Amino acid sequence: MARAMKIWSSVFIAIFISLVHSGICLAGINAAGIYQEALWVSMDLPAEQRKQIDDIIVEKAKQVKNLQKVQKIDGMDNFVQLYTLMNYLEEMNNIRTEINSKILQLLPPSQKQVFEMQLEKKQDLIEKTAAMILALDLSDKQQAAIINSLLRNQKKVWSVVAKKSLSWEERRKKLNKTNPLRMIHGTLTRDQIKNLALWLKSV
Numbered sequence: 754m755a756r757a758m759k760i761w762s763s764v765f766i767a768i769f770i771s772l773v774h775s776g777i778c779l780a781g782i783n784a785a786g787i788y789q790e791a792l793w794v795s796m797d798l799p800a801e802q803r804k805q806i807d808d809i810i811v812e813k814a815k816q817v818k819n820l821q822k823v824q825k826i827d828g829m830d831n832f833v834q835l836y837t838l839m840n841y842l843e844e845m846n847n848i849r850t851e852i853n854s855k856i857l858q859l860l861p862p863s864q865k866q867v868f869e870m871q872l873e874k875k876q877d878l879i880e881k882t883a884a885m886i887l888a889l890d891l892s893d894k895q896q897a898a899i900i901n902s903l904l905r906n907q908k909k910v911w912s913v914v915a916k917k918s919l920s921w922e923e924r925r926k927k928l929n930k931t932n933p934l935r936m937i938h939g940t941l942t943r944d945q946i947k948n949l950a951l952w953l954k955s956v
Contacts, residue, residue, distance in 0.1 A: 788907065789849055790914045791928050792871055793856060794921040796864055807917050809855045813848050814915035820844055821908045826900050829893040838900070845907075885952050889945045898940055906931065 793810060794803075824841050826834050853872060857865055891899070913919075913927045938946065 788910045788928075789853075789872070790910050791925070792868065793852065794914055794924050796860070796868070798860075798864065802859055803921055805859050806856055809852055810915050811917060813852060814911065817845070817848060817911050817915075821904070821911070824904045826897045829896050885949070888952075889941070889948060891945070895940050 793806060798806070820841055824838065826838060829835070853868075857868060860868060909931060910928065913924050913931075916924065919927070941949070
């Protein structure tokens, strides 16, 4: 149970936190409102600060790309893959934390406060969100399919966020077109969708 909680806390938190705050249906969520990485290119900053943030992201992009190459789960009973996934999630979290810290050092006070508040809201709901996912009683097949889908989407998000040849506005448009939750909605049973909807209304 502890292993499952940690996995779902790390993999699902970015997705379901946005659901809690938006109150909109699963099929309508896009990556810009879900992934923490999208925050990095969402601020209204002058060109020089945008360049500095881009440099911070790109500096870590190669490391992230190497980490993402082998991430896949064949089944929730494959403990070697689960162990590898746990290590990957921890490394990715460390990378995000480092990037967030460097970005905060560049931001003016008003933007810094907004950025910190957004990050804090995500963190505050980690345990509650992970508990809800576990309460859906997903089958091993559902869990593996959803995790693999989210990992693929996370890879796509990083490829967009780190693409310096695109402006921030262009990157945000691409993220807005990325819907990582459509597959999840199709994986859940009717009862699971109903239970999830009830939980979202209660939060």
